[in-house]
Amino acid sequence: MTTSISPRSEETTRTPAHLADLVGDAGSFLGEVWGTRTARFSCGRAKALLTVADVWRELDCGSLIAPYFGILQEGTATTVAGIAETRIVQTKPRPGYAKPSAVREKIAAGHVFVLSQLEDWNGRVGALVDSLRAECRAQAGAAAYFCAAGSGGVPAHADSAHTLTVQLAGRMRWTVGEGVHASETVVEAGEVFYVPAARVRQAVPCGTDALLLVISLQQPTARDLAELALADFLHSSAAQDIAGTHHFLSLEEKTAWLRTELRAHLAGHPHGALAKRAVQLRQREGRAQGRE
Template identity: 75%
Template structure:
């Protein structure tokens, strides 16, 4: 495994430590805020290679103090939190309880003391689906969903120094990791092709879809945000285009007369009409429709 940090795509140098801006610093709200030149990123980096960027106001999205505040306020409930134990799937087992709300028992509320004990013993605390309940992160995710034409979701991971961190994971989503507090050591890839980099607060790491990745705190407590961006597959686009064709006028017109045609005539009709249907498609609009459809069906 190599230990070369990927070069910064925005040409900046790494500072020893990024200071979080005080006061009313604007939180990152779009792709350019995270990676600099968004057009260059999408044309040269997206889907091609791992790359690191500097985003000094990243900490305005969420802080470690914010995480503990959310836990202590008493409103965290499943599925919006979990703890990593044996694998990369968060669980609320052992860190949740049932409360009486409006005279009825409601399960799944976070137990602050149990969560703190779990983190202190080396487990990772996860805030899930932040785009649904954190306004700053929700605005960023909404912007990325449109800019990248992808289904999007965001989770935050709080890792105590010395913990094992987040186990290796590989999936079909592109990933933007935003380091919010502390430092996280990332390993991307497998075997001799793996690379390692340490993200400090105010830095961003992009990992293309299909690359294995794992993370662990360096030598201090760490908080990072993982934004997953799942683009529609070729099958998603084909199924959507076909569904639209079957609901169109050409399919409606032949519905009452297709039984008078031979199989060869039906095949010839289908080739002609389907080709015309596809030729008239706005591919960008089709991709956006597929993203919205996937968003209704579930998260990335």
């Protein structure tokens, strides 16, 4: 079920910079919507985060380079095959630069053009993503998708992250779920569409070119938190003190010691700080993988 939340009064002088700018009451969103159901929100000024003119400007400026762009291929993976070229930069060949004419040919043929990792190089999007990362305690990233009218749009897939999709231009018809549980929602320019993690979703443009910004938010798993807490415990004074004497203890004594000390360690561990560190670690790992 998709919940449609009525528009709220909006400023038009600045782009969204916080969760509340996108969804209204952030507390209600996180407490009642997050992880439970899809929802649609109105945020007209979100359209200024990135425009179609911005996309063409980035493509034509000559400095767009992999991995910050691509063409959507099967599934949700992107490729630069056939749309990238090698240029001479400071007397050395440098591959991976976007070739504007080739990109336009792909778009005309029905392919979806993607600008990736926008949080790293677009100031407005980066500021918003930084805020969402802290407010949602989640690894966060953003990508823009330009879908020409008549294209296949974003194919069906199940995302492991929660997503907030800002419709920047045009209209998209989203299908979330499968079979009898599937629901359709048409998202207009200036609206934000939330889909919980693990839901199968796909989107196609509704008769016109469309530009959307997909912000992915992936919270640490229980395993992430457990591994980080255990690593901290192994470096604690209690663990260091027993390191040289544990072989004098019986298995039962070791088990009892571990149960007592680990419980005490976790009781004194700030949960918010642990989650924040887990997010930071996942973010660094994600960026490193994205640049490989």
